[in-house]
Amino acid sequence: MEFEVTPWEVKGEVDYEKLIRRFGTKKITEDLRQKIKKHTKELDTMLRRDYFFSHRDLDLVLNDWEKGEGFFLYTGRGPSGPMHIGHLVPLIFTKWLQEKFGVNLYIEITDDEKYWVKDCEWKDVQKYSDENIKDIAAVGFDPEKTFIFKDSEYIRNVYPILVRAAKKITNSTAKAVFGFSGDTNIGLNFYPAYQTVPTFFEKKRCLIPCAIDQDPYWRVQRDIAEKIGYKKTAAIHSKFLPPLTGIDGKMSASDADTAIWLEDDEKAVKKKINKYAFSGGKTTIEEHRRLGGDPNVDVSFQWLKILFENDDNKLKKIETEYLSGKLLSGELKQILIEKINLFLTEHRKRREKIDVEKFTKTGALAKKMWGSFFI
Amino acid sequence: MEFEVTPWEVKGEVDYEKLIRRFGTKKITEDLRQKIKKHTKELDTMLRRDYFFSHRDLDLVLNDWEKGEGFFLYTGRGPSGPMHIGHLVPLIFTKWLQEKFGVNLYIEITDDEKYWVKDCEWKDVQKYSDENIKDIAAVGFDPEKTFIFKDSEYIRNVYPILVRAAKKITNSTAKAVFGFSGDTNIGLNFYPAYQTVPTFFEKKRCLIPCAIDQDPYWRVQRDIAEKIGYKKTAAIHSKFLPPLTGIDGKMSASDADTAIWLEDDEKAVKKKINKYAFSGGKTTIEEHRRLGGDPNVDVSFQWLKILFENDDNKLKKIETEYLSGKLLSGELKQILIEKINLFLTEHRKRREKIDVEKFTKTGALAKKMWGSFFI
Numbered sequence: 001m002e003f004e005v006t007p008w009e010v011k012g013e014v015d016y017e018k019l020i021r022r023f024g025t026k027k028i029t030e031d032l033r034q035k036i037k038k039h040t041k042e043l044d045t046m047l048r049r050d051y052f053f054s055h056r057d058l059d060l061v062l063n064d065w066e067k068g069e070g071f072f073l074y075t076g077r078g079p080s081g082p083m084h085i086g087h088l089v090p091l092i093f094t095k096w097l098q099e100k101f102g103v104n105l106y107i108e109i110t111d112d113e114k115y116w117v118k119d120c121e122w123k124d125v126q127k128y129s130d131e132n133i134k135d136i137a138a139v140g141f142d143p144e145k146t147f148i149f150k151d152s153e154y155i156r157n158v159y160p161i162l163v164r165a166a167k168k169i170t171n172s173t174a175k176a177v178f179g180f181s182g183d184t185n186i187g188l189n190f191y192p193a194y195q196t197v198p199t200f201f202e203k204k205r206c207l208i209p210c211a212i213d214q215d216p217y218w219r220v221q222r223d224i225a226e227k228i229g230y231k232k233t234a235a236i237h238s239k240f241l242p243p244l245t246g247i248d249g250k251m252s253a254s255d256a257d258t259a260i261w262l263e264d265d266e267k268a269v270k271k272k273i274n275k276y277a278f279s280g281g282k283t284t285i286e287e288h289r290r291l292g293g294d295p296n297v298d299v300s301f302q303w304l305k306i307l308f309e310n311d312d313n314k315l316k317k318i319e320t321e322y323l324s325g326k327l328l329s330g331e332l333k334q335i336l337i338e339k340i341n342l343f344l345t346e347h348r349k350r351r352e353k354i355d356v357e358k359f360t361k362t363g364a365l366a367k368k369m370w371g372s373f374f375i
Numbered sequence: 376m377e378f379e380v381t382p383w384e385v386k387g388e389v390d391y392e393k394l395i396r397r398f399g400t401k402k403i404t405e406d407l408r409q410k411i412k413k414h415t416k417e418l419d420t421m422l423r424r425d426y427f428f429s430h431r432d433l434d435l436v437l438n439d440w441e442k443g444e445g446f447f448l449y450t451g452r453g454p455s456g457p458m459h460i461g462h463l464v465p466l467i468f469t470k471w472l473q474e475k476f477g478v479n480l481y482i483e484i485t486d487d488e489k490y491w492v493k494d495c496e497w498k499d500v501q502k503y504s505d506e507n508i509k510d511i512a513a514v515g516f517d518p519e520k521t522f523i524f525k526d527s528e529y530i531r532n533v534y535p536i537l538v539r540a541a542k543k544i545t546n547s548t549a550k551a552v553f554g555f556s557g558d559t560n561i562g563l564n565f566y567p568a569y570q571t572v573p574t575f576f577e578k579k580r581c582l583i584p585c586a587i588d589q590d591p592y593w594r595v596q597r598d599i600a601e602k603i604g605y606k607k608t609a610a611i612h613s614k615f616l617p618p619l620t621g622i623d624g625k626m627s628a629s630d631a632d633t634a635i636w637l638e639d640d641e642k643a644v645k646k647k648i649n650k651y652a653f654s655g656g657k658t659t660i661e662e663h664r665r666l667g668g669d670p671n672v673d674v675s676f677q678w679l680k681i682l683f684e685n686d687d688n689k690l691k692k693i694e695t696e697y698l699s700g701k702l703l704s705g706e707l708k709q710i711l712i713e714k715i716n717l718f719l720t721e722h723r724k725r726r727e728k729i730d731v732e733k734f735t736k737t738g739a740l741a742k743k744m745w746g747s748f749f750i
Binding site (some may be wrong): 011062110115116122152155156159160163164166167168169171172173174175180182183184185187189190191192253375 | 438454458490491506527531534535538539541542543544545546547548549550556557558559560561562563565567671750
């Protein structure tokens with residue numbers, strides 16, 4: 001079956017090389033990785049292992065950086081419910097970029113868009129927004145250089161620039177890029193304009209870390225940016241975190257079983273991984289010992305590779321032993337269960353202690369932003 | 376030729392009875408006029424002479440009033456340039472309503488919509504907004520009971536309710552009612568939502584005085600209001616102020632010659648009326664004396680009837696003498712010229728002295744509104 005990737009659906013086994021050609025983005029080459037490393041000294045796991053694999057204008061971001069012009073980061077979250085591990089992946093990578101370059105980061109909480117897109121109440125979206133902001137802040141961004149804002153609250157500071165952006169985007173473009181139709185409400189139809197706004201928070205170049213299915217959205221920004229006096233945004237694209245149940249598609253919030261939620265306790269994680277994590281192992285132990293497992297389709301191995309085992313030697317050992325049949329599927333799952341539970345425990349510890357207001361109001365960047373108006 | 380009335384065009388000789396049936400509104404009957412008069416003691420010229428001739432739910436507004444529930448008024452202005460006399464007509468009538476009922480009035484300055492609809496710069500729209508607000512305030516509204524606001528500034532207080540309204544309006548509805556297409560920018564496509572927002576400023580029934588071509592816009596509000604917990608807005612509709620050049624269509628800002636601008640000085644008014652005001656008189660004085668003029672197609676007479684001669688006896692005398700041929704076309708024009716110049720002089724005097732901030736910030740209602748947030 002041919003795979004399909006749109007901003008609202010990922011189906012089939014994705015051929016990422018083909019996707020780069022189809023979307024017209026560029027591959028992150030070894031040269032580019034080395035250019036990054038020149039400034040960061042080391043490469044994040046997700047870059048090293050080609051999980052972040054594609055980009056637009058990342059070379060220009062690095063050129064700007066080398067010329068001392070700097071850049072800034074922008075990402076976002078639609079507060080439609082609790083968050084799962086898949087939601088954290090681009091944030092964790094973003095945190096690494098912020099740490100290494102010491103740049104400003106803007107995180108848009110799209111409460112308006114989620115209200116428009118879902119059958120839900122405004123107060124629920126607000127509740128999830130506040131919960132999500134805590135989870136996001138707990139990733140460990142620099143509280144003095146990170147501004148997390150809700151669309152509905154920050155609107156007061158950005159409406160004129162939002163209005164300017166909206167003037168440059170036609171209904172036809174919104175329909176083509178976002179798949180809108182006559183039944184779409186005019187709020188959601190308007191949302192693509194707000195999505196471009198944070199790319200205009202600084203005159204520097206903006207860099208957006210995101211999964212590659214989000215790329216079409218940013219093409220809208222790249223179409224209009226120069227017309228209103230700003231730079232086209234750059235982007236760095238990841239592959240998809242596979243859902244528990246199989247290597248195809250991407251982890252989604254719409255089926256609770258295929259995701260690990262940040263709220264999942266140790267027992268829940270253990271149960272889910274053991275029950276649902278698609279295995280590349282053989283059906284009997286004997287067969288597995290004899291023929292070995294297939295790490296390429298094994299979700300547990302892939303999760304270790306993408307997020308949970310940063311040590312290349314350890315990962316290599318796991319891979320080799322799994323391939324040879326020495327490591328059983330259940331043992332591989334156990335490694336992942338321990339890693340995830342450690343990760344979630346630490347995340348929740350940080351979450352409890354986090355001073356959210358630093359990110360939304362009182363930190364240096366947040367304070368500056370509340371005093372700024374964008375026209 | 377069959378006439379045509381849409382919110383963006385008025386063509387041909389309008390049959391207002393037919394328009395009432397076509398739009399599905401109701402005629403303002405003598406009974407309804409008397410019901411109004413019970414509370415206002417007298418009837419405004421525009422009501423008396425059937426210039427405000429149609430309505431939706433005006434009977435319910437009066438019922439509410441009689442039950443002590445009250446109502447409120449809402450009107451608006453797109454700040455696309457300087458204002459002409461035609462723009463003031465609904466405002467003058469609105470002022471009369473406010474005076475007689477002592478109710479709150481909200482005036483929306485749609486700077487966002489005008490920017491979206493026109494090829495223009497944001498700063499120009501802001502300049503016109505500020506100029507227009509002065510002209511509007513100078514009409515003489517109660518500064519403690521009138522709130523004039525720019526969309527771009529008041530957005531901070533209304534975004535959540537705007538978001539809720541937008542969720543209930545589909546692209547198809549916006550397209551059908553406002554004539555939007557694929558080329559329409561997503562800002563303008565979103566605007567119908569903001570237009571409904573002031574009708575939700577109070578839980579009471581809203582009454583909108585407007586020309587009848589604007590009625591379709593308010594049908595959008597009437598479709599969604601009850602779904603989000605508010606009353607359907609009522610409306611009271613006027614006919615169109617004829618352009619100088621002929622009795623058909625409506626006075627428009629797009630041809631400077633067919634309108635009298637609030638900035639026009641005495642000489643300009645005299646010249647325009649003498650040169651352009653379409654006359655119902657005969658081509659020679661002799662013929663006019665013998666056959667008389669036709670006040671029904673005479674723009675000068677119609678303007679006197681609609682706006683400038685409130686005294687019914689005086690108007691009757693003018694009509695009789697014009698019909699008989701005693702009053703010449705030039706003399707009729709002279710009467711109008713003097714009336715207009717008096718009107719404009721007084722308007723500009725009030726404009727110079729007006730304390731605009733009362734309406735936008737410091738008056739009792741304005742102050743209350745800046746402290747209110749609509750969810």
